[in-house]
Amino acid sequence: MPDAPDAPIDDLVVAGHVLAAEGVIDSFGHVSIRHPGDAGRFFMPRVRAAELVQRDDILEFDIEARPVRPTDARIFAERMIHAAIYRLRPDVMSVCHHHAPAMLPFCVAEMLLVPVFHLGATMGATVPVWDSQDEFGDTDLLIATEAQGLSLARALGPHWTVLMRGHGVTVAGRSLRETVFRAIYGMRNAETLLRAHSLGAVRTLTPGEAAAAEAFNLQPFATDRAWEQWCSRAARAAKPSL
Ligand code: MN
Numbered sequence: 001m002p003d004a005p006d007a008p009i010d011d012l013v014v015a016g017h018v019l020a021a022e023g024v025i026d027s028f029g030h031v032s033i034r035h036p037g038d039a040g041r042f043f044m045p046r047v048r049a050a051e052l053v054q055r056d057d058i059l060e061f062d063i064e065a066r067p068v069r070p071t072d073a074r075i076f077a078e079r080m081i082h083a084a085i086y087r088l089r090p091d092v093m094s095v096c097h098h099h100a101p102a103m104l105p106f107c108v109a110e111m112l113l114v115p116v117f118h119l120g121a122t123m124g125a126t127v128p129v130w131d132s133q134d135e136f137g138d139t140d141l142l143i144a145t146e147a148q149g150l151s152l153a154r155a156l157g158p159h160w161t162v163l164m165r166g167h168g169v170t171v172a173g174r175s176l177r178e179t180v181f182r183a184i185y186g187m188r189n190a191e192t193l194l195r196a197h198s199l200g201a202v203r204t205l206t207p208g209e210a211a212a213a214e215a216f217n218l219q220p221f222a223t224d225r226a227w228e229q230w231c232s233r234a235a236r237a238a239k240p241s242l
Contacts (some may be wrong), residue, residue: 008036008176009102012043014231015180016050019096021234022184025050029168032082033176036093037058041085046073052090052237054239062086064146072164077144084149085156092172099168102191113190117206120189121173121213122182123161125205130155131165139169151176161186177223180230185217 012033019025030042040063057223059075060068065083067075077108080180082095107129110242113123129151132139141148141164152170160182161171173179196202205213216222 009035009043009055011043011176013053013055013060014234015094016053016174017044017234017238018227018230019098019183020049020051021237022187022230023102024100024183024187025034025098029096029174030078030082030181031096031195032079032094034086034093036240039086041068042082044076044079046071047076052233064104065149076140078147080149081143081152082149084146084153085170085172087202088150088153089172091174094176095167096171096175096179098171100183100187100190102167103163103196104185105194106190107156107165107167107169108136113163113186113193115189115191115210115213116193116196116202117205118213119185119217120192121205121210123186123189124159124182124210125207125210125214126159127186128155128157128159128162129163129165129168132167133165159201176221177220177227178208181218181223184226184230202209216240 015031025113027049029050030044032042035041035043040060043058045057046059048057059071059073061079062068063080063083063086078097081097085092085095113127115125132141135151137146143152150164161169163169171179171183173182
């Protein structure tokens, strides 16, 4: 059990349930938080589907992705993603890595993922694409080394969502709720863009619209409202129907 305040760990557990209930994470994918009292540490679960994760599954890691306490639990190779982003981005307090089906076409096609609607702008106005082939050649596409993690974190740069060619997506935020919000509405933006393309030419948000909408929607009054509803849905999803 990590030595940390209860509330952030409980929220991290719930965030995994929310991301699963909303279809962002399935058996794979993970979400983490930076230690609220120690910028050089972070928390993420042991290897387990997010919707099943409980408090006892949460492990603490140092900034080089080593477990702070010895553990027999299987740990994610891709914790390297989280460690690298916490190292390069002091403003980031939470990271999510996922393979949401709606996002994957944009990890495969040449078409850029761009904001096309108000809430979708919270994925960030610019979504870079990282290609493991560029620096690492033929791999299994996982990010399993420090060098790969740092390469991805550099590609993320100052942005909030980065696509990983042929693999998935990594999302960052200044809080856990912000990361969850960006991840869910980034996925919905991808769904909307795909559907809109089937109708013909697409009008994207202007850079100014995207920046203004992102700033507006990430205010706590909006993210807290969504969080409350998502938690309720996730709790209902966990209960057998009556
Ligand atoms: Mn992955």
